[in-house]
Amino acid sequence: MSVAKRVGIMAVAATVLVGAAGCQDGDTEGKKTAGAPRLQNRDAVTEVVQAAYRKTAEARTARVRMTVEMSGSAQAAGTMEMSGVMGWDPTLMDMTMKMPKGMAGAGADMPGQIRMRWLDDAMYMDLGAKAAQEMDGKRWMKMDLGALAEASGDKQLQKQMTRGLEDMNQSPAQQLALLLDSPNLKHVGPEKVGGVEAQHYKGTLTFQDMVKSDKSLEVLTEKERQELVDRAEKSGIKGYDTEVWVDGDGFPVKMDLGMTMPQGTVEITANYSDYGVKAAVVAPPAAETFDFMKLMEQLGAAGAGPGADGPGNGV
Numbered sequence: 001m002s003v004a005k006r007v008g009i010m011a012v013a014a015t016v017l018v019g020a021a022g023c024q025d026g027d028t029e030g031k032k033t034a035g036a037p038r039l040q041n042r043d044a045v046t047e048v049v050q051a052a053y054r055k056t057a058e059a060r061t062a063r064v065r066m067t068v069e070m071s072g073s074a075q076a077a078g079t080m081e082m083s084g085v086m087g088w089d090p091t092l093m094d095m096t097m098k099m100p101k102g103m104a105g106a107g108a109d110m111p112g113q114i115r116m117r118w119l120d121d122a123m124y125m126d127l128g129a130k131a132a133q134e135m136d137g138k139r140w141m142k143m144d145l146g147a148l149a150e151a152s153g154d155k156q157l158q159k160q161m162t163r164g165l166e167d168m169n170q171s172p173a174q175q176l177a178l179l180l181d182s183p184n185l186k187h188v189g190p191e192k193v194g195g196v197e198a199q200h201y202k203g204t205l206t207f208q209d210m211v212k213s214d215k216s217l218e219v220l221t222e223k224e225r226q227e228l229v230d231r232a233e234k235s236g237i238k239g240y241d242t243e244v245w246v247d248g249d250g251f252p253v254k255m256d257l258g259m260t261m262p263q264g265t266v267e268i269t270a271n272y273s274d275y276g277v278k279a280a281v282v283a284p285p286a287a288e289t290f291d292f293m294k295l296m297e298q299l300g301a302a303g304a305g306p307g308a309d310g311p312g313n314g315v
Contacts, residue, residue, distance in 0.1 A: 037189030045187050045201060048246060049176055055250045057173035059275035061087040064095070066271070071264040082116075087279040088171030093118035094281045119281045121146050124289065132288070140284040143292045172252050172272055178210065179203050179242050191245060193254045194271065198245040206239040251275050 040048065056062075068080040084095030098113045111128035118124070122144040132139035179185060182203025191200045208229050243256040257268040283289070 039189060040187040045185055049180055049201060052246050052250050052252055053173050053176040056176060056252060060089055061085065061277050061279040062272045063274040063277055064270055064272055067269045069267045085277060085279045091118060092279050092281045117281055119283065124284050135290055138288055138290040140289040141292050142289050148293055172255055175255055178205060179244060181205060181209055193245045196247050196253050198247045198253055200245050202243040204239055204241050210240060
């Protein structure tokens, strides 16, 4: 597999990850506590979720184990499993991702799992030893979404990329803040998650509710926001189902986000632990890193040359 194709697949994976920033494993529904639960009223639920928001925002880091299940997309169908440390305010990440088996084009020479680091609005992805052999020892790919958007000269793309960067900072605290805007937020009852006693809460937000709550969309005009809602409605996106399990210390230990549309579904499960853990994320060595944007420029120039066959010819 050429480096160009391998990089393209990694770009798809990165795009899916950025868009998913928010579900099911063997512990999905939680283990119900015996006996009829005493459910909290809306005021009590709001108080608990607000307190969890404040504690989580102050923690700024946590360990996370995340599963992203996608169906219906020929290019990115499958299951992504990620684990590591993440931080918010500022956004930081040092995680390992298992590549989806269903991702189109993922050949035998693709690494089974990929180390990812995120800092200073840039994502670094370890493409493995095979890429290093073909790229003068450079195995890490840098994707600077802000620089990519600016270089494109496309104002709409710049806004989308800006929103993508904001979504990457969608900490569990911000997810809790969004959940508070749900008109049907409710207490489901006590459950165990991974052996931890927790209280289960759930709510649903329409896409219009999300647009109103999403501060990253303030860069859009009222007309552009309405167009975004209209496109979502035409695409069949109804809204988002969100669930959270809060432990006895007031921290979310698990969050689920689900979205259904005609093209397929996306379900995200995130299990959190060790809030406040040290997250010392550093960029890979410059000598081992190549820039995605510069590589695309080089491939484009090569493709425009006399007799060039385009990207993928052993580059």
